[in-house]
Amino acid sequence: MEKSLKVHVGPVAPPELESAVLAGGAELAAAEEASALVWFGAEPGRFPELDHSGLDWVQLPSAGVESWLAAGVLREGVRFTSAAGTYAQTVAEHALGLMLAGARQIPAMARADSWQRPEGMRSLSGSTVGIIGAGGIGRALIEMLRPFGATVLAVNRSGKPVDGAERTWPAEDAEGVRRVLTGSDFVVVAAPATSQTDELIDAGALAAMKPDAWLINIARGSLVDTDALVAALDAGEIGGAALDVTDPEPLPDGHRLFSHPRALISPHTANPQSLLMPALARRVQENVRRWVAGEPLLAPVDLAAGY
Amino acid sequence: MEKSLKVHVGPVAPPELESAVLAGGAELAAAEEASALVWFGAEPGRFPELDHSGLDWVQLPSAGVESWLAAGVLREGVRFTSAAGTYAQTVAEHALGLMLAGARQIPAMARADSWQRPEGMRSLSGSTVGIIGAGGIGRALIEMLRPFGATVLAVNRSGKPVDGAERTWPAEDAEGVRRVLTGSDFVVVAAPATSQTDELIDAGALAAMKPDAWLINIARGSLVDTDALVAALDAGEIGGAALDVTDPEPLPDGHRLFSHPRALISPHTANPQSLLMPALARRVQENVRRWVAGEPLLAPVDLAAGY
Known part of the structure; x- marks a missing residue:
């Protein structure tokens, strides 16, 4: 026909x-x-x-x-x-908001009932940002990071260099992914949910991150091992985590991540x-x-x- | 000598x-x-x-x-x-963090203990940002706003056009200041504290703002009338307020602005x-x-x- x-x-x-x-x-x-x-x-x-x-x-x-x-x-x-x-622009905007919330300790401020300066204030300016799964959202985020003079380390499927990234590794290069994890002040997870990316951020990945680095997940909850994340936060292995997606999702009422001093849960609202x-x-x-x-x-x- | x-x-x-x-x-x-x-x-x-x-x-x-x-x-x-x-770059970064926190309702998320999508999600992309007192911080902020395609309306002392602003008015032009207040989705206060700027943002200014606009103060507490601000928030005259500086400062323990659903207090940490x-x-x-x-x-x- x-x-x-x-x-x-x-x-x-x-x-x-x-x-x-x-x-x-x-x-x-x-x-x-x-x-x-x-x-x-x-x-x-x-x-x-x-x-x-x-x-x-x-x-x-x-x-x-x-x-x-x-x-x-x-x-x-x-x-x-x-x-x-x-939705790349609006999701990247949300990711930047979560990064700045982490850098500037906005969750702690929002929860405070008195004038106390939180510890661990950071700056995006001059920082290193790792983007795991640098597609459309990653490209939009890289544009938003330019005024901050941030260094971007990227991982994508092909390893084809991402514009604006200092270096790009293919996802299958475990050593490259590790260098992104160990070298970044902010690790942004933006990869699709597939069997290859399931629990990509596990206990080992979290242990590899800088002790003051923030993890940002605006992709899918399955990419991060939630229990390992809570343990890493408690152990001070990472600086904090801001998650727009979780596993399970929705996160159960009263879950520790809702109130953890260095965590922020955004209930899948990156693309409202x-x-x-x-x-x-x-x-x-x-x-x-x-x-x-x-x-x-x-x-x-x-x-x-x-x- | x-x-x-x-x-x-x-x-x-x-x-x-x-x-x-x-x-x-x-x-x-x-x-x-x-x-x-x-x-x-x-x-x-x-x-x-x-x-x-x-x-x-x-x-x-x-x-x-x-x-x-x-x-x-x-x-x-x-x-x-x-x-x-x-400190322009680091203060502008903080201002952007507060704006995104307001746009994406991050204070409400940080205080939540369950998976509830807050109302009033906004985007910086395509928004109009008014900068009252557009000096070094304003210029740094304008650079950070470029990737969002935001329209900037500026007020400075001389009225000399600010690079990247669609229009600039001199501070003495009350009608110009009013147009910034009525036309902006985000009003960023970045002017010095002088006798001329004392309580620049008073009840009248707040009433002129859009009902969903956020007020950001990263200048000095004296520029905003705190009681008028609380009243405007309660009356729904503005969308919200994120204040790095307050009057009085420090804000007394338990002050309503610490926990107001649409307010965020950052205890003078824009320049940590x-x-x-x-x-x-x-x-x-x-x-x-x-x-x-x-x-x-x-x-x-x-x-x-x-x-």
């Missing part, structure tokens, strides 16, 4: 996304008539419209797709794109709902435009790599 | 500052033999070495000099220089002691070099202007 230029937005159809489809040059249509789906508002797996046979392309609403993979939704024969990169929609709409418009024009889509999901 | 190139550091003489004097090309000497003093480690007024008659120049250790003025230490016939500009010394030593070296060479000194205190 000839490909229609019909796109379905659902099961929830926010007007911003429908407008984006039209602005991208396609038509809106019911699911059974559409060749493309913009998925919004449903859990992975709960979207029967996916089953129809004329489907060419599905735009997913999140940057990480591990839950769609786990739900068995992603399949050969249909192109899936994630929202990877869409209020900021998500405009960014997602821009991505949908651009990918619809590319789809209509027959150009390569942004952020295709690589089923083999898992992201 | 011919000017000697002798400098006294005191009453406390950190090795970093003595090294800076030597690196600047002068000799170290006892107070009574020196033509210049690098003042460190004493309260304003408690430094009798100031009285000797051969004194040409005194380098003060702080950026704000209002307490030296109040103590009657500053006088005609001796050149005084402040440390204004020395641990970061101060290297920056001050660089300034001392440069001003000693200029003094020896007969060049204009950095940050001369203007007795008439009061800073």
Whole structure:
């Protein structure tokens, strides 16, 4: 059958996304008539419209797709794109906020009820920042770090040099990853959740970090061993930790990390709902435009790599 | 008498500052033999070495000099220089940390004991930032804001356009100041404490601000009317406030601002002691070099202007 230029937005159809489809040059249509789906508002797996046979392309609403993979939704024969990169600026901004909160001991200040200067004040200026998983978020963060004259050490999948990083190592180079851990004042975890990155930050990685370094996780909770982190904080092996994602997630009520003097829990708010929609709409418009024009889509999901 | 190139550091003489004097090309000497003093480690007024008659120049250790003025230490016939500009980078970094803490609701997160997403998440990206008193700190902050694509509205004494600001108004232009207050998502107070800036942010100024705007004060407590601020927070007239300086300072134990859900008190730590010394030593070296060479000194205190 000839490909229609019909796109379905659902099961929830926010007007911003429908407008984006039209602005991208396609038509809106019911699911059974559409060749493309913009998925919004449903859990992975709960979207029967996916089953129809004329489907060419599905735009997913999140940057990480591990839950769609786990739900068995992603399949050969249909192109899936994630929202990877869409939220890079807002997530990088959150990461910078968490880094500065750590450097300037803002959690301790927020909890204080009297005028006491916290110890361990640091500066981002002139510091060394390790970015493990330096993709779109990492690139946006590197731009934000330029005015601070920070030295960036990067790890990515390929080891291809990241612009603005002093040095880049491939993720498979264990010695390189270790040099990032031992040399950084801030270790920012921004890698996708895959079987290779599961508990990447374990007891050994934490022990390798500088005793005053802060760990920032804005990727996925599975990348950090939570029990090992609590032990490392208690033992003073690292300076502190600011986590936007946790394992388990949500973290149980009253978990020690909520109130640990050198920890900050941000409940998966790096990409808050209020900021998500405009960014997602821009991505949908651009990918619809590319789809209509027959150009390569942004952020295709690589089923083999898992992201 | 011919000017000697002798400098006294005191009453406390950190090795970093003595090294800076030597690196600047002068000799170290006892107070009574020196033509210049690098003042460190004493309260304003408690430094009798100031009285000797051969004194040409005194380098003060702080950026704000209002307490030296109040103590009657500053006088005609001796050149005084402040440390204004020395700490601009580290103070601007703190200001950015407080802004991001406000935008991302980090105080609420730090105080939470369970996984609850706070309301009112904002982004610095694309926001409008008003800087009242855009001098060295303001310029450093503007550089840090560039990656966020923020629009900067500036107020300074002269009204001379500030690089990177969309528009600059002179402080005496009440209508201009009002436009900064009404148009900004973040209002950063960075002006010196003078009789003109006393309670610059009063009830009227707070009422003029956007209901979701954050007030950041990294200048001096006297610039903000504390009671009016508490009332404005309670009434929801502004989004929140992050204060590195307060009136009174220190803020009394248990003051409502310590625990107010939309307030953050940073106990005068924008320029922490641990970061101060290297920056001050660089300034001392440069001003000693200029003094020896007969060049204009950095940050001369203007007795008439009061800073």
